[in-house]
Amino acid sequence: MASSTSATVLLSLTITAPYPKPTTCRFLLQPRNRYLNLSSSANFSAKALFSSYNSNSVPLTKELETNCNSLTLREICQDHVPDHVLGRMEELGYVMPTDVQREALPVLFSGNDCILHAQTGSGKTLTYLLLIYSVINPKRSAVQALIVVPTRELGMQVTKVARMLAAKPMDPEVEQKSYTVMALLDGGMLRRHKSWLKAEPPNIVVATIGSLSQMLEKQIFKLDSMRILVVDEVDFIFNSSKQVSSIRKLLTSYSSCNNRQTVFASASIPQHRRFLHDCIQQKWTKGDVVHVHVNPVKPMPSCLLHRFVICGRKEKHRLLLSLLQSDLPESGIIFVNEQSEKSKKAGKAPSTTLIIDFLKASYGGSLEIILLEDNMNFNSRAASLSEVRQGGGHLLVSTDIAARGIDLPETTDIYNFDLPKTAIDYLHRAGRTGRKPFSDKKCTVTNIILSEERFVLQRYENELMFNCEELILETLC
Numbered sequence: 001m002a003s004s005t006s007a008t009v010l011l012s013l014t015i016t017a018p019y020p021k022p023t024t025c026r027f028l029l030q031p032r033n034r035y036l037n038l039s040s041s042a043n044f045s046a047k048a049l050f051s052s053y054n055s056n057s058v059p060l061t062k063e064l065e066t067n068c069n070s071l072t073l074r075e076i077c078q079d080h081v082p083d084h085v086l087g088r089m090e091e092l093g094y095v096m097p098t099d100v101q102r103e104a105l106p107v108l109f110s111g112n113d114c115i116l117h118a119q120t121g122s123g124k125t126l127t128y129l130l131l132i133y134s135v136i137n138p139k140r141s142a143v144q145a146l147i148v149v150p151t152r153e154l155g156m157q158v159t160k161v162a163r164m165l166a167a168k169p170m171d172p173e174v175e176q177k178s179y180t181v182m183a184l185l186d187g188g189m190l191r192r193h194k195s196w197l198k199a200e201p202p203n204i205v206v207a208t209i210g211s212l213s214q215m216l217e218k219q220i221f222k223l224d225s226m227r228i229l230v231v232d233e234v235d236f237i238f239n240s241s242k243q244v245s246s247i248r249k250l251l252t253s254y255s256s257c258n259n260r261q262t263v264f265a266s267a268s269i270p271q272h273r274r275f276l277h278d279c280i281q282q283k284w285t286k287g288d289v290v291h292v293h294v295n296p297v298k299p300m301p302s303c304l305l306h307r308f309v310i311c312g313r314k315e316k317h318r319l320l321l322s323l324l325q326s327d328l329p330e331s332g333i334i335f336v337n338e339q340s341e342k343s344k345k346a347g348k349a350p351s352t353t354l355i356i357d358f359l360k361a362s363y364g365g366s367l368e369i370i371l372l373e374d375n376m377n378f379n380s381r382a383a384s385l386s387e388v389r390q391g392g393g394h395l396l397v398s399t400d401i402a403a404r405g406i407d408l409p410e411t412t413d414i415y416n417f418d419l420p421k422t423a424i425d426y427l428h429r430a431g432r433t434g435r436k437p438f439s440d441k442k443c444t445v446t447n448i449i450l451s452e453e454r455f456v457l458q459r460y461e462n463e464l465m466f467n468c469e470e471l472i473l474e475t476l477c
């Protein structure tokens with residue numbers, strides 16, 4: 001199997017844990033130019049191999065360096081993240097790192113501020129949560145990490161992942177004080193949160209900026225014990241007229257804290273150089289902030305297939321039905337633009353309601369038809385999402401409220417019933433599918449457009465560097 005030189009190297013491998021699937025690795029040794037093939041169902045420590053080569057002063061080839069990218073998440077996080085969190089992480093199925101995790105975690109563990117700029121569904125949430133668990137101390141009753149999110153829905157999701165990672169070990173032998181995570185979100189019970197913050201502050205707070213600002217103004221929440229601030233979907237928050245002044249205020253206050261680390265995350269950071277410059281200029285980050293930009297030439301996941309169908313305004317509902325009947329999606333999201341003020345004033349029903357009514361009357365398939373839109377109350381919105389998460393297949397009819405950050409990994413198809421208003425909106429809507437980092441499964445984004453919208457879609461294609469194929473109407477009707 002290996003030459004004598006290679007065999008020496010083989011002895012330095014460490015078998016650590018069961019590997020998720022059998023793997024074959026091929027290493028090139030230079031200058032002797034011999035190959036070593038490892039077919040193994042065990043997880044070897046690529047780090048050990050790496051250091052063994054280094055100590056032997058054997059020059060590393062590009063190929064070897066590439067193969068050393070096969071470090072597991074545990075290996076990357078070892079010595080930083082507590083062992084029981086790593087155990088939970090693996091139980092939850094996070095074994096190998098995604099690209100953004102591999103690139104960003106070493107930067108984050110070294111204490112740098114960071115802009116996490118990577119495709120939708122690439123695992124940015126786990127990246128910043130692992131940083132948080134590497135820094136905070138559960139024995140200290142003080143808010144040490146704050147994650148700011150744009151919507152209540154995303155806040156609930158992030159809180160859930162944070163709590164799952166921090167769950168107490170099952171093994172009673174392992175003594176571990178558990179981490180506490182508070183969701184301080186719009187529509188929540190602020191009075192209860194106030195008492196909680198005063199009595200025994202949680203270690204981590206996940207907040208929407210509105211609720212957070214109230215607590216900051218009343219000085220119930222203080223930033224002085226904080227070590228890490230994460231702003232998720234940062235471009236959205238900066239672009240929102242309701243949120244921008246509060247986030248700027250927060251960042252300015254936080255800039256005077258000692259020992260701070262700041263992380264901004266999003267799949268889209270328009271004019272990122274300008275943003276980076278502003279961050280340093282305004283002291284929102286330290287001067288050596290790192291921009292981790294994964295896959296900049298491909299801003300959308302490559303497993304997505306983009307299509308469009310041209311039809312008349314009155315044919316859209318029937319066309320949507322034909323598409324659903326021919327595609328047979330496992331689960332889908334139908335995105336609709338928000339109702340215009342003009343249409344509201346004219347007393348017209350919103351498009352979401354019209355689609356729901358139409359589908360309930362004519363769609364005979366097995367998928368659950370569910371509505372999610374901004375003007376529903378918080379309880380109904382939560383009920384819709386929990387219904388979708390129960391599994392069994394969904395057709396979620398939604399406005400852009402579901403376009404940012406929401407993780408429904410079973411979604412196979414996106415239908416843009418209305419074309420999104422900007423390329424960035426397109427990217428985030430499309431990114432609600434193709435959310436299984438290690439899957440090759442193709443997912444589809446279908447745009448139902450009027451002929452005069454073709455050039456707008458073409459503009460999105462140029463901006464986001466993707467190709468949209470035309471589906472011919474006759475084949476569907």
Ligand SMILES: Nc1ncnc2c1ncn2[C@@H]1O[C@H](COP(=O)(O)OP(=O)(O)OP(=O)(O)O)[C@@H](O)[C@H]1O
Nearest residue numbers: 094096097098120121122123124125126267405407
């Ligand atoms: N290392 C990993 N191994 C397997 N699955 C992972 C890993 N990291 C993350 N995931 C899964 O990938 C999916 C997407 O992760 P996440 O929601 O963090 O994406 P994101 O980068 O924040 O996307 P968006 O920009 O759309 O918010 C989730 O279902 C998550 O559980």
